[in-house]
Amino acid sequence: MNVQEYMIELGENARAAARLVAKADTRLKNQALLAMADAIDSSRPELHAANAIDLDNGRNNGLDSAMLDRLELTDARIDTMIEGLRQVATLPDPVGAINDLKYLPSGIQVGKMRVPLGVIGIIYESRPNVTVEAASLCLKSGNATILRGGSEAINSNQAVARCIKQGLKVAGLPENAVQVVETTDREAVGQMITMPEYVDVIVPRGGKGLIERVSRDAKVAVIKHLDGICHVYIDDQADAGKAVNVALNAKTHRYGTCNTMETLLVHSDIAPELLSELSERYQAAGVELRGCERTRALLPLINKATEADWETEYLAPILSIKLVDSMDEAIAHINRYGSHHTDSIITENYTKSRAFLREVDSSSVMVNASTRFADGFEYGLGAEIGISTDKIHARGPVGLNGLTSEKYVVLGDGHIRQ
Amino acid sequence: MNVQEYMIELGENARAAARLVAKADTRLKNQALLAMADAIDSSRPELHAANAIDLDNGRNNGLDSAMLDRLELTDARIDTMIEGLRQVATLPDPVGAINDLKYLPSGIQVGKMRVPLGVIGIIYESRPNVTVEAASLCLKSGNATILRGGSEAINSNQAVARCIKQGLKVAGLPENAVQVVETTDREAVGQMITMPEYVDVIVPRGGKGLIERVSRDAKVAVIKHLDGICHVYIDDQADAGKAVNVALNAKTHRYGTCNTMETLLVHSDIAPELLSELSERYQAAGVELRGCERTRALLPLINKATEADWETEYLAPILSIKLVDSMDEAIAHINRYGSHHTDSIITENYTKSRAFLREVDSSSVMVNASTRFADGFEYGLGAEIGISTDKIHARGPVGLNGLTSEKYVVLGDGHIRQ
Numbered sequence: 001m002n003v004q005e006y007m008i009e010l011g012e013n014a015r016a017a018a019r020l021v022a023k024a025d026t027r028l029k030n031q032a033l034l035a036m037a038d039a040i041d042s043s044r045p046e047l048h049a050a051n052a053i054d055l056d057n058g059r060n061n062g063l064d065s066a067m068l069d070r071l072e073l074t075d076a077r078i079d080t081m082i083e084g085l086r087q088v089a090t091l092p093d094p095v096g097a098i099n100d101l102k103y104l105p106s107g108i109q110v111g112k113m114r115v116p117l118g119v120i121g122i123i124y125e126s127r128p129n130v131t132v133e134a135a136s137l138c139l140k141s142g143n144a145t146i147l148r149g150g151s152e153a154i155n156s157n158q159a160v161a162r163c164i165k166q167g168l169k170v171a172g173l174p175e176n177a178v179q180v181v182e183t184t185d186r187e188a189v190g191q192m193i194t195m196p197e198y199v200d201v202i203v204p205r206g207g208k209g210l211i212e213r214v215s216r217d218a219k220v221a222v223i224k225h226l227d228g229i230c231h232v233y234i235d236d237q238a239d240a241g242k243a244v245n246v247a248l249n250a251k252t253h254r255y256g257t258c259n260t261m262e263t264l265l266v267h268s269d270i271a272p273e274l275l276s277e278l279s280e281r282y283q284a285a286g287v288e289l290r291g292c293e294r295t296r297a298l299l300p301l302i303n304k305a306t307e308a309d310w311e312t313e314y315l316a317p318i319l320s321i322k323l324v325d326s327m328d329e330a331i332a333h334i335n336r337y338g339s340h341h342t343d344s345i346i347t348e349n350y351t352k353s354r355a356f357l358r359e360v361d362s363s364s365v366m367v368n369a370s371t372r373f374a375d376g377f378e379y380g381l382g383a384e385i386g387i388s389t390d391k392i393h394a395r396g397p398v399g400l401n402g403l404t405s406e407k408y409v410v411l412g413d414g415h416i417r418q
Numbered sequence: 419m420n421v422q423e424y425m426i427e428l429g430e431n432a433r434a435a436a437r438l439v440a441k442a443d444t445r446l447k448n449q450a451l452l453a454m455a456d457a458i459d460s461s462r463p464e465l466h467a468a469n470a471i472d473l474d475n476g477r478n479n480g481l482d483s484a485m486l487d488r489l490e491l492t493d494a495r496i497d498t499m500i501e502g503l504r505q506v507a508t509l510p511d512p513v514g515a516i517n518d519l520k521y522l523p524s525g526i527q528v529g530k531m532r533v534p535l536g537v538i539g540i541i542y543e544s545r546p547n548v549t550v551e552a553a554s555l556c557l558k559s560g561n562a563t564i565l566r567g568g569s570e571a572i573n574s575n576q577a578v579a580r581c582i583k584q585g586l587k588v589a590g591l592p593e594n595a596v597q598v599v600e601t602t603d604r605e606a607v608g609q610m611i612t613m614p615e616y617v618d619v620i621v622p623r624g625g626k627g628l629i630e631r632v633s634r635d636a637k638v639a640v641i642k643h644l645d646g647i648c649h650v651y652i653d654d655q656a657d658a659g660k661a662v663n664v665a666l667n668a669k670t671h672r673y674g675t676c677n678t679m680e681t682l683l684v685h686s687d688i689a690p691e692l693l694s695e696l697s698e699r700y701q702a703a704g705v706e707l708r709g710c711e712r713t714r715a716l717l718p719l720i721n722k723a724t725e726a727d728w729e730t731e732y733l734a735p736i737l738s739i740k741l742v743d744s745m746d747e748a749i750a751h752i753n754r755y756g757s758h759h760t761d762s763i764i765t766e767n768y769t770k771s772r773a774f775l776r777e778v779d780s781s782s783v784m785v786n787a788s789t790r791f792a793d794g795f796e797y798g799l800g801a802e803i804g805i806s807t808d809k810i811h812a813r814g815p816v817g818l819n820g821l822t823s824e825k826y827v828v829l830g831d832g833h834i835r836q
Contacts, residue, residue, distance in 0.1 A: 022777075104798050113776075201810065248834075250834075364828060365828070369828045370835050372835040378522065378526070379522070391823040397826070407781055408813075408814040409785075412784065414663055417791055417796070
């Protein structure tokens with residue numbers, strides 16, 4: 001069997017399993033999730049053994065230390081996987097929820113029922129814990145999943161997959177509800193993203209190269225985010241204390257996350273008051289500053305920001321700073337150079353807060369809050385499969401609802417159309 | 419300027435206009451819609467003159483009478499266009515609506531704000547009234563539109579476009595918020611569906627060939643429905659009166675619409691009681707019946723249904739009938755042969771009504787109601803841009819909300835992430 005035939009077989013299996021998990025009781029799905037957690041807990045030796053093979057291979061293949069770190073399944077990470085499964089079991093089941101059911105003039109009653117999307121393909125890189133996160137969210141939302149992890153994690157992912165299948169079996173759910181691709185052939189990805197008859201949505205989780213490739217070639221919908229070029233704009237009517245706190249938190253809380261601020265916009269009237277304190281505190285935290293000319297007039301020792309800086313997601317302790325003369329100029333900069341991910345204004349002005357919320361075209365728009373809050377857990381979704389910077393289907397952090405669709409339900413008493 | 423350059427120019431114009439209409443007041447959008455209605459009303463001579471050219475050309479080019487009929491702009495159709503515009507002006511503005519705003523444990527307040535998608539491309543065939551319908555719904559939902567009508571309606575569409583631009587001008591909105599493609603070159607469509615930097619969503623309205631081509635080649639999201647293979651299933655616990663009324667209405671109310679029933683499924687226990695009456699009434703209405711073998715045992719004079727009948731959208735006074743021995747068999751038939759559009763069960767049984775609603779995988783699922791109700795107006799959406807049989811983004815009749823997306827808004831008081 002070649003790769004194409006193999007993927008089609010997985011697709012057929014997934015399609016058949018999807019029909020069964022779509023109508024599975026909440027109780028059975030939760031039972032499966034808890035049984036997966038138990039299976040992972042009791043399979044620690046097997047998980048460590050499989051992971052050790054991947055780590056050995058990784059070292060022999062010259063993976064860098066960051067990759068090896070992401071690949072490692074420590075006991076703490078296994079604990080997190082177990083906790084995540086138990087957490088997803090406690091989330092409300094989105095499937096079958098009926099909203100907005102109302103009577104209409106014809107006498108029929110019309111509402112919307114939340115239903116699974118069907119089969120979700122997940123493509124990800126080294127971290128084996130994604131296998132559990134993605135499988136659990138897809139199962140809870142009534143979808144079947146085909147998971148394609150990185151070749152460097154193949155043994156770890158297969159070991160995790162055995163625990164997942166064990167959990168499905170305990171609950172009497174079809175084991176094909178979650179399938180982990182067993183080949184490391186790269187053609188498997190190409191096949192998976194071009195078989196709309198078997199896969200309804202693709203969620204790529206990984207580097208920009210992977211996401212660009214998947215988006216370009218996919219023949220099915222893709223829930224993705226490419227860049228996180230996030231901004232904080234400090235308005236001339238900002239509270240100075242809030243401005244400094246938020247601007248520091250948005251940059252320094254974590255450097256490698258997509259909701260970290262990459263460019264700070266400061267109103268020119270408030271800049272003289274704030275920039276020297278901010279600069280000291282950023283430099284104390286080890287953040288390299290790069291400023292526009294007017295910023296450098298106030299902070300002569302920092303580096304110069306070029307046009308390229310406004311378009312760069314550093315994912316590193318680097319921050320570009322630009323002075324603007326109005327909120328409108330800030331919004332124009334954000335809408336032009338940002339990645340429509342997350343942007344925040346710091347202001348005490350009511351009218352400007354409303355205008356900023358409305359006019360900034362990003363998946364999360366904030367007032368007086370750190371961009372670091374853009375996250376499924378912080379938003380109360382319980383968990384997230386990813387963050388979407390697209391506008392179609394789901395935007396921002398994607399939780400269980402983002403893995404479902406709504407169909408119309410119509411209730412009548414023999415009603416006919418006149 | 420070649421076609422590609424021309425379409426890119428329209429795209430750039432649309433993108434610039436989209437930013438302005440996205441933040442336009444409800445009042446201005448409504449003013450534009452009402453002014454468009456007035457402009458159409460006072461431009462009847464120009465509309466008739468332009469339409470006469472298209473009709474002449476159509477006759478000379480051998481268009482069939484159905485096409486010529488769809489192309490004709492009668493005064494009654496102009497009245498309907500005017501009424502439609504005034505109706506859209508009365509609909510609530512979806513843009514900026516904030517839902518589910520709630521406090522979270524961190525202290526931030528998180529909600530979702532409805533925002534326009536951006537630029538919507540509409541590709542349609544002969545009916546010039548689509549120009550007005552599509553433009554008005556896209557404008558009200560804060561989107562810019564590029565409209566590509568059929569070449570046979572080019573003069574009518576341009577005349578309508580002048581009225582639309584007049585209305586935009588009266589309200590001080592950018593005239594490029596609605597652009598009608600002026601070339602009849604087919605390459606314009608190819609270009610429009612492959613420029614994601616300028617167009618966010620494509621809505622094809624027309625025959626299956628058009629929709630298949632657009633879906634296959636598009637590089638942006640497509641809101642579409644392909645087929646309407648709709649079913650009514652008469653359960654053994656159906657009320658006979660309701661069953662006959664709904665089954666007749668679903669087939670005979672209109673033959674050419676996508677929500678018309680094409681296959682009737684009847685439980686074998688109730689078939690002897692109902693089929694002869696139904697058969698008489700269908701035949702009185704001029705409907706040709708095609709039955710499975712067991713149906714023909716009860717109605718020996720009707721034609722035989724082949725496998726192909728179960729997969730056919732007749733759009734004509736033809737109905738296929740199949741006997742089944744259980745609701746599960748009916749659901750399996752619907753999910754296999756249907757087009758996931760609209761399907762209805764007739765039953766008095768509570769448990770079966772719930773199971774049917776949950777298990778049938780269609781954009782509208784009904785109990786004791788005619789499939790003909792699947793329609794944006796009947797569902798209280800006010801209007802519809804089309805019906806989606808996809809699961810991604812919008813499913814079923816697509817109204818103003820389907821032309822928007824939701825972004826997250828976060829309100830804080832200087833909150834930072836711990």
